[in-house]
Amino acid sequence: MKALLSLGLLLLSVTVQAKVYERCELVRTLKSHGMDGYLGITLANWVCLAQHESDFNTQATNYNSWDQSTDYGIFQINSRYWCNDGKTPNAVNACGISCSVLLQDDITQAIQCAKRVVKDPQGIRAWVAWRSHCQNQDLTQYIQNCGV
DSSP: OHHHHHHHHHHHHHHHOOOBOOHHHHHHHHHHTTOTTBTTBOHHHHHHHHHHHHTTBTTOEEEETTTTEEEETTTTEETTTTOBOSOSTTOOOTTOSBGGGGGSSSOHHHHHHHHHHTTSTTGGGGOHHHHHHTTTSOOGGGTTTSOO
């Protein structure tokens, strides 16, 4: 019985842990999904954005009390405009997805939604963290020594 309880706790801890990407692992993943140069946005910009939004954590969330929305996942995609979390008032869901998919270890759908976000007039400027930490900065360190 004690062994089963320990196994159950181990499985529970595994299911709630987030995938936190290593920098170069994220670089390679983003490159393989066509993010390098997507709409003129360099790979270094995407990696800088992800570091400052989520610290590369797929399970990151941030509640915005001012509009009752939540930012989800590695890119901190907002529930007001881009996904449906079932609780944000007047949500648009422009990516046509549940916000929960943005918290998966497989970031394929998060990447697809991020590509949709940058098609809007604001482009990558839609992310405050990018404007604050990445815009007009030397971003070479974000892809350095990653073999890309």
